[in-house]
Amino acid sequence: MLKRTKYNSKSDIWSLGVIFYEMICGYLPYFGANDGDLLKDIMTGGDKLFKTEKHVSERIMKLIRRCLTVDVNERISWSQLFTEEKLSSSSVFRGDQIIYE
Numbered sequence: 001m002l003k004r005t006k007y008n009s010k011s012d013i014w015s016l017g018v019i020f021y022e023m024i025c026g027y028l029p030y031f032g033a034n035d036g037d038l039l040k041d042i043m044t045g046g047d048k049l050f051k052t053e054k055h056v057s058e059r060i061m062k063l064i065r066r067c068l069t070v071d072v073n074e075r076i077s078w079s080q081l082f083t084e085e086k087l088s089s090s091s092v093f094r095g096d097q098i099i100y101e
Contacts, residue, residue: 010072013081017067021049024056029068042070 021029029049032038049068050061066076076084 008072009078010075013067013075013078017064020060020064020067024060024064025050 018029030038030041030045032041049065050056063076067081069075
């Protein structure tokens with residue numbers, strides 16, 4: 001949205017990733033004093049996700065990274081989210097042992 005691209009359902013997946021990240025880490029994944037700075041952090045900061053969060057499980061980190069993939073064509077889809085990540089029946093967020101290692 002910051003790049004003024006067309007909105008689609010994968011924009012909601014991005015938002016979900018931001019919310020998951022903030023819920024688990026306690027802060028936003030990207031920062032910027034203005035839209036330009038925020039966009040720069042998003043475009044260059046993907047590798048910094050979870051660098052200081054050693055307690056988060058690999059499964060959760062992978063899920064959130066897939067939601068926060070910058071390239072919309074590579075970002076996880078809703079169907080993948082509910083099939084591959086099995087959010088429908090055995091929630092990724094059920095129990096501390098799954099979120100935290």
